[in-house]
Amino acid sequence: MSIVVENLSKRFGTFQAVSDVSFEVPTGQLVALLGPSGSGKSTILRIIAGLEDPDTGRVSLTGEDATSVPVQRRGVGFVFQHYALFRHMTVRQNVAFGLEVRKKPKAEIEEKVERLLKLVQLHGYADRYPSQLSGGQRQRVALARSLAPEPKVLLLDEPFGALDARVRDELRAWLRRLHDEVHVTSLFVTHDQQEAFEVSDQVVVLNHGKVEQYGPPQQLYERPVSPFVAQFLGQVNVLPMKALWNPQAIDLKHIQEAFGSDVLNTEEAVYVRPHDLDIHREPNTRPCWRGRIERLTPLGGIVRIDLSINSDERLQIDLPRDQQLALSLVQGDDVFVSPRSFTPIGPPKQIPGDAAGTFYTI
Amino acid sequence: MASDHDQTGEADGINRLSASKWASLPIGRWLLMTVVIGWFALLILVPTIALARQAFAGGLAPLGRAMASEEFRQAFGMTLGITLVAVVVNTIFGVCFALVLVRQRFWGKTLADGLVDLPFAISPVVTGLMLVVLYGPDGWIGRHLETGGFRVVYALPGMILATLFVTLPFVVRGVVPVLQEFGVDQVEAAYILGAGRWVTFWRVTLPSIRWGLAYSMLLLIARSLGEFGAVMVVSGNLLGHTQTATLYVHDGIEGFRPEGAYAASLILAAVSFFMLIGMETFRKRLKASKQS
């Protein structure tokens, strides 16, 4: 394990930023800390870097307790959201800084700076100042600078947050490739689930300073342990079980089989992803709700359909464009909707039936 | 965000726009400009020219004689010496205190922040009196120093203290906003890259605040060269003995030895003019560094 965080807590005044957080980052992996703003993700990163002291808890880096090691000697690389490049230094001087501070021989520094600038594809820019570079270029300089002293782990704090959408996409793909090349254990903070999914091997989902769930992205998406994770990772329809308690609306047999016969009287809710819903003109043998199309929003390859059931429950459906055309759906149509699968909430053992399956089909 | 506050509004487009907007009547605009520029000329330029004219009225010979006098040289030497001490001490204090104010949190910080401004508000004469009260022969501190044979008031140490007092706020006030804008990101980056506090200060923080620091140091020097009231009270103004350039000017006029006063004033005014050019340069650099 390259990074081990145990029972970390941190309070700012009356605000509990981090409470009892533990997780591990395996060597060589790229792990994302994902959460909404205020969830404590940046604080955790800063504690690991040594920029912030935890109130309680331990941080270990490559097997050694680093909790009281000063920031200068932790051997971490850090990439800031706003780059934090030294503005009065050239690109070359920026990258060389960490090596000069360590009093490395001149030749070695020069050779290494060259190599790193090539790695981040900026070899022609060595004598420019940060102000003469674009945002994406600056962030690549920041990355080269943080890699120069050969850190044990690399920490990135919303590294693409300050960039515009297109550059961000490019840099994400590039970071992934770079990581496959350099293989330095990396932990990066983001509030963008898309980014976490695209780049990382594993994701730590944080909320209110606590770890909600930790695992590979696909697992989090398909098996969220809490409503928060289900809702934070992509769109999801939340339907209270009570709303389904309408014999005309749905064939309940399958649901009762799946969740137990008393489930419909509880406060439980079911979670359905918008792309896990089918639409028909007529009821068929599958369980279905009757609904009315309130709104159609074409989004390129898919059409987003806002549907109302029992006039007070709302559903959102993402339907492939060709299906919408085939059914010639328009606003105001009465249709039948059937879920292809529900997104089960909670640890896998609570899910009845085939626990190993990723989709829970009724 | 701080970077949004760059004073970039001097762009030509804005100026051209305004010409047609507010003063839609060209007459009103010309009137305003004439009044403003006329006021500036009358208040600032004409008196300066009057001094230069008067100083050169008798030709260069009286000026030269005045400058050659022992008294004159001693007065300027004293002023330069005091200024040097004030610059060194208050620059070090100013940078350190600005760092404390911007990067630390502690009880009473707002009070300390306000106390720094006091020397700007206190009359120089009152400053002098306070120092006399404290360091004079029967003052709280002066009493003990006097028995040890060390004179503060009516001697050089008192004049240095007075100058330190009046120039205390400049560097703090000049550096604090630059340091705030600078933030801590680059400092943290340097720490993570392995640099200690000392290295980080010299290689990262100081280069980033240099223009703001240089600008406020010039203001400090200008104030120190020109300080009169406080120094006059603490010096006791013994002729020739403890005299600075400004005291020399005052004595020259009071003592009907005007050539010396004119010569010294002319030099002081010329120096302040050059410092003004320096300030303008530093201010431009500061602005440019903010925009990048």
Add this chain to the structure above:
Amino acid sequence: MASVETTRSGGDTGLPDLVLRGMTLGYLGWMVVLPIIALGFQSLVAGPQAFLDAVLDPQAVHALKLTVVTALVMVVINVVMGTATAWVLVRYEFPGKKVMNALIDLPFAVPTVVTGLMLVLLYGPSSVLGTILGTYGFSVIYSQPGIVLALLFVSYPFVIRSVQPVLLELDRAEEEAAATMGASGWLTFWRVTLPTLAPAIFTGAALSFGRALGEFGSVILVAGNQPMKTKTTPLYVFGEIESGNKQGAMAVSLVLLALSLGVLISLNLYQRRWSLEDGK
């Protein structure tokens, strides 16, 4: 962007930080606080009666009145001319603008004694201008207008330098919006621009007022130092020190000090409120 997780909690609080803090606060206390306490203590130690006697001395009272009145006259002129100057410098183009902009700070750089000398040379009884003014029975030097003139010179930059940056940053959109709604130039200025500038103008006015209360070097040469006529409070204090009346000097100094501190503190409070309203 000031989310809780990006702000640094306690800042650095290592030993070097504590040493730095202790030393700078110590210097501040020794240099600034201690002399003020000493003055306050020594001027009151002789008892309230002695203090009141010294402060209520007719000459002292007159000096204080004169100081406040001349400062107020200066502030009024300065507010109008300073705002106009800032306006012209920000919004108009004319040859020599850059030079003028740089020279605005000249009064900050020129020693006050030199200022006084300049004014004496220009307006004094032996100068051309002084003679002309004298024939019309109007004297500047050694009379109250001279004091105002000196104060105007030394505080010239304050209003300009506080208004200028605000004017530069002023959202033109507001003015343009007013103009599109049909507001005339003057109306826009009075209803939109001036209220935005008001805090900056007030700051400049307070700074010049504070400066004027304590001004000594330029006034001493210009005023002629006549009791009950041209002796301002700083001159009065100086005179009392010279004549050995330390008690009188200390008492009046304390009043002057309180007045300047009052200006400084109210300015601070005002700026805090203003920046709060501004949402900064």
